[in-house]
Amino acid sequence: MKKRITIKDIAKVLNVHHSTVSRALRNDPRVNAKTRDTVLAYAREHEYQTNMNAVQLRGTSNNAIALIVPNINHSFFADIISQLTNLAYNKGYVISVFQSNEKYQQEKEIVNTIIQHNFAGVIVSIAKDTINSDHFALLKKFGIPLVFFDRVCEDIFTPKVKVNNYEITANATEYLIKKGYSNIAHFTGTTSINVFRERQNGYVDILQKYGMEYVQPIVIEEDFSVEIGKIIFSRLWNFSVKPDAIISSSVHVSTGILLEARKYGIKIPEDLGLITFGSLLSSEIIEPQITYIEQPELEIAAIAFDLLEKMIKKEIQIGELIERQVQAEIIFKKSC
Amino acid sequence: MKKRITIKDIAKVLNVHHSTVSRALRNDPRVNAKTRDTVLAYAREHEYQTNMNAVQLRGTSNNAIALIVPNINHSFFADIISQLTNLAYNKGYVISVFQSNEKYQQEKEIVNTIIQHNFAGVIVSIAKDTINSDHFALLKKFGIPLVFFDRVCEDIFTPKVKVNNYEITANATEYLIKKGYSNIAHFTGTTSINVFRERQNGYVDILQKYGMEYVQPIVIEEDFSVEIGKIIFSRLWNFSVKPDAIISSSVHVSTGILLEARKYGIKIPEDLGLITFGSLLSSEIIEPQITYIEQPELEIAAIAFDLLEKMIKKEIQIGELIERQVQAEIIFKKSC
DNA sequence: TTGAAAAATACAAACGTGTGCAAAGATAAT
DNA sequence: ATTATCTTTGCACACGTTTGTATTTTTCAA
Incomplete structure (x- = not known):
């Protein structure tokens, strides 16, 4: 050596x-x-x-971009990471990925690390746990370009890429109603996160519009998993009034629902309709094929990267509030 | 600002x-x-x-660890990334994840970036494309601790964590033989990578041991995907002698096989047996449930991290060859 | 009260790079 | 040959930290 x-x-x-x-x-x-x-x-x-440390100390260029996601082993985020990495590579940037593990504390420490290492910019989807946005404000204060995607901080002025969660969930709910389902439940995440709050609002608003009485927003505070899906579904199923359809915010949870439903001998789509956010790699194999909501991961990544690059190049000012919305899509299959 | x-x-x-x-x-x-x-x-x-740039320039501590994987959106790697991130966090390190995209060129540039930014250590699973190990030799030359896992460079002396690919594939093949299958094909990746070479050797050796004539190692040079699985299977199925069982190295490819098999009206396990490396999130839902080979991702991550940490702490010398092997396991279901 | 030891602080140099400015060298024009 | 212009190189400082050594201040004992 x-x-x-x-x-x-x-x-x-x-x-x-x-x-x-x-x-x-x-x-x-x-x-x-x-x-x-x-x-x-x-x-x-x-x-x-x-020696990039010397270069950066001197205050010259830096081509390192940080990406913070709640979970890497979740196909929505994994796809975005993968795509961002490719986009960045082609433009001469390097992406470092950080996992917050859905924890506010970890996210905060990651942000500190990013500041301390003088990254050129940051792309973030926040943790479920994140109630305070001071750390992101700090990032802005230090002049580091910041772009949110999917899960955003509402009180920080900066570019954001969001999905039409309200609209698509409303559409999915309405679709179920028109298919004849009347007891529709909604399995989603903590409403402190814009994504899940918007989905819930879309769901509730449509049910009210149609004057439906059975409104069941099931908020899952735990991490999404097959296991928690089983538990929550099982609990709901033992209520006096059972749902005849479910909209689920997570494929993991949906998998749990399907397994538990099979155990109870529940038939899909006859006894229970199901629409889930996100698709499974093997979705085509499952019988019946599950109707799902597809989010445009590639587009999200492309827009987020473009916005960040423009900020780095000073074409967009730090602190400028730009909201871009991308359209999710219902892929109609056989589960309702 | x-x-x-x-x-x-x-x-x-x-x-x-x-x-x-x-x-x-x-x-x-x-x-x-x-x-x-x-x-x-x-x-x-x-x-x-x-300002970590100043600190690192001075030559003091650095708690940044780099992780290079071929693909982030592949559950095997995603699980390992996730686990490593947690382990590192608990020990005060920060993990930056880099994706080589299975490309030698990208991998090389990532390694340069790592050297230039003075990371404390690197954990790597190499790209399929990687034929040359000079860049890793360079890493060693610069005194940066390096640990390989799963896909390794055979000619670099450094700690490595490997899976018992030869043995487990041999076992899977033997299991199929004992189940009465006689025309067993093997879908795997490029044999320039130890993982796929070892699997193939395990497969071939057992067939020869049993004096089986039908030996079909199908080497997929392209990236694993559902689409390529369909294509390759379809091509094979149109041979004069059809396989009655397949061992597949990738869940993506297996999914393609299943879909194509269904199109042809092939019944599993009667007409075709299947064993696949890696499981699907929804594997329990699929009928019939697929027998698969489970790799201990958590254990791999734990050992790799432990070895790297010991190198960083100088408890293990750079250039020391340490090989740790973990055991994969066949999870018996209904597909053969 | 003095002196020595201990505690606290200041000084200076170093890490590797980039850049404005000065100086030197080369070339061209008169 | 002399001056002006252009090209090329050298010089010195700055970026923010850390650390060995020197210096100052405080403490305490005789």
Whole structure:
């Protein structure tokens, strides 16, 4: 293990000043072509690697973008991460992914790390736990570009990419009503998050519009999982009035519902209709195929990245409130 | 947007030298308790954030760990990322995740970025594309701790966490034989990767041991996907001799196989047996439930992290070859 | 009250890079 | 040959921290 070579080392060997080496490496026109080539050749041969800490300390460029998501092993986020990574790569940026684990405390610490390491920008979908947005305000205060997607902080002025959750859930609910279902339940997440609040509002508003009495917003405060889906469904099913349809905010929970429903011998779509947000890799194989709501992950990623890049390039001011909405879509199958 | 505060700023205001501030912030016993408290209070109030670039340039600590995976949106890797992130968080480290996209070129650039930013250590599962290991050798040369998991570089001496691919595939093949299947095909990835090569060897060796004639290692060079699964299966099915069982290295490919099989009216397990590596979130719902090989993601993550941490703490030397093997397990269901 | 020891603080240098400015060297025009 | 212009290189400082050493201040004992 040898000590890493620096521009000063190169300068010493080639008998030039290190500033010349610096310029040569960065293709500054102010350096002679011949010396530039000599420097580049030497640098390549000795595997010179820029020390980005020095560069960033100096206050020059930085191409590192941070991405904070609640869960990496959730296909919605995994798809967005994957797409963002590709977009960034093509534009010369590098994405570092951080997982908040749905925890406010972890999210806060991640934000601190991001500030301390001087990232060029941040793309965030907040944790369920996040009740306070001071850490994001801090990010703004330090002049770090910030873009929210999907789960956003309402009280922070910055670009945001949102899904038409209210509308799509209203549409899904109305679809179920028109199919003849009358006891429609809604399984969703904590209403402190815009996503789940909007879905719930869309659901409730339609039921009220149709004068339906059976309104069951089931708020799952725990992390979405197959297990919790089983438990919650089982609990609901033992009520006096059972639902005849469910809209579920999570594929994990929906899977739990399906398994539990099978245990009880409940037939889908006859005894129970089901619409779920997000699709399963194997959704086509399941009988009956489940009607689901597809969110445009690729589009979300593309817009979020575009907005962030514009902020980094100062084409969008920090603190500017821009809201972009993308359209989710109901993919009609056989579960209702 | 205000300029960020530094220790020198604090020092100036409190009429002390900045070195005193530095020590106060780090709880150095050499600073008076009263001044320490004053400094800490002022720092907290004015939201002081350490500039890690300066710290790292100075050559002091660094708690950033890099993780390179081929694909984030693949449940095997997503689970490992998720787990590693938690382990790291509990030990005071921060994980940055990078996606190589199965591309050698991207992987190389990621490694350069890691070197340039002075990460404390790297955990890697290599891209299918990776034929050359020079970039990892470079990492070692720069003294950066490196641990491989699952897909490893055979010619780099460093800690590695591997799965018993040979053995488990041999077992799966033998199981199929004993179940009465005689034309067993094997769908796997490029054999330049240890994982797929070992699986193939396990498969071939058992068939030869039993003197089976029908040996069909189908090497999929493309990225695993439902679509490619359909195509490859369809192609194979139109051969004169059809397989009566398949071992598949990817759930995505298996899904394609199942869909295509259904299209042809093939019955599982009667007409076709199937064992797949990795499980689907919804695997319990599918009829028939698919027998699959479960890999201990949590254990892999735990061992990899432990090894890396020991390297960072110099308890393990850089360049030391340590191979840990974890056991995959066949989860018997109804598909064969 | 003095001196020595201990505690607290200040000083200075270093990490590797980038950049404005000055200086030197080369080229061209008169 | 002399001056003006352009090209190329060198110099020095700055970015924010940490740390060994020197210096000042405080404490305490004789």
